[in-house]
Amino acid sequence: MAKKNRMTNEINAGSMADIAFLLLIFFLVTTTIAEDKGVLVKLPPYSEEPPPDVRLNTRNIYSVMVNAQNQLLVRGEPMKIEDLKHNAKIFILNPEKRADMSDDPTKAIISIKNDRGTKYKTYLEVYNELKAAYNELWEEAAMKKFGKNLDELKNAQQKEIKDAIPLVISEAEPTKFGEEK
Numbered sequence: 001m002a003k004k005n006r007m008t009n010e011i012n013a014g015s016m017a018d019i020a021f022l023l024l025i026f027f028l029v030t031t032t033i034a035e036d037k038g039v040l041v042k043l044p045p046y047s048e049e050p051p052p053d054v055r056l057n058t059r060n061i062y063s064v065m066v067n068a069q070n071q072l073l074v075r076g077e078p079m080k081i082e083d084l085k086h087n088a089k090i091f092i093l094n095p096e097k098r099a100d101m102s103d104d105p106t107k108a109i110i111s112i113k114n115d116r117g118t119k120y121k122t123y124l125e126v127y128n129e130l131k132a133a134y135n136e137l138w139e140e141a142a143m144k145k146f147g148k149n150l151d152e153l154k155n156a157q158q159k160e161i162k163d164a165i166p167l168v169i170s171e172a173e174p175t176k177f178g179e180e181k
Contacts, residue, residue, distance in 0.1 A: 059100055060107045062091045066126055068117030081125050088133035092165065105137075105165040113172035127169075134167045141165060 064084070065073040072079045074087065092108040094101035102108035110130055114123055135150075141161050142150040150158060 056109065057103065057107070060102045061109050061111055062088060062102070063111045063113070064126060064130070065113045066115060066118045066122060068115040070119055070122040072126065081122075081129060084126065084129040085133045085136070088130055089137055092133065092137060106163075108168065110169045111172060112169060114174045116174045116176055118174070130169060131167075134165065137165050138162060 063075055067073070072081060072084065074084065079087065088110065091101050092105050094103075112126065112130070138150050138161050141164060142148060142153055142157075145161070146153055146157055150161065153161070
């Protein structure tokens with residue numbers, strides 16, 4: 001009996017690797033990767049000259065220190081992160097005109113100092129609470145003065161509110177790991 005030549009059912013996969021490679025390159029080139037923006041902070045312009053000596057009244061400085069154990073020390077007193085926003089708002093506005101709070105919102109300075117061992121999460125929580133304090137103050141001032149939310153105001157009106165309560169957050173050089181107890 002004679003053998004019959006059977007045709008085998010094969011798919012030529014020689015060019016499959018080339019097609020997969022081209023698709024990979026296509027998707028790598030056309031895909032945009034979202035970048036984490038981090039904390040958006042406007043930095044002062046670079047200058048070769050040393051900054052001038054400025055004498056600040058200590059009553060206008062709201063110092064926030066975070067140690068390596070992620071504990072807060074605000075103006076020398078321990079504080080929870082949850083209480084930071086409320087206390088910062090009181091410090092900035094000083095509604096009772098206390099002698100140990102800021103003279104005026106335009107003179108209030110928030111100073112943050114971290115330990116190198118501070119967790120980034122804690123740093124962001126502290127920064128967000130302080131920024132939220134300013135956001136709430138701006139919203140309250142906009143409602144009081146113009147009867148609208150801040151984002152509903154014209155640019156000139158928003159600038160007026162933000163000039164009356166300027167955002168001033170100063171970050172000090174972090175201390176060495178565990179230096180702040």
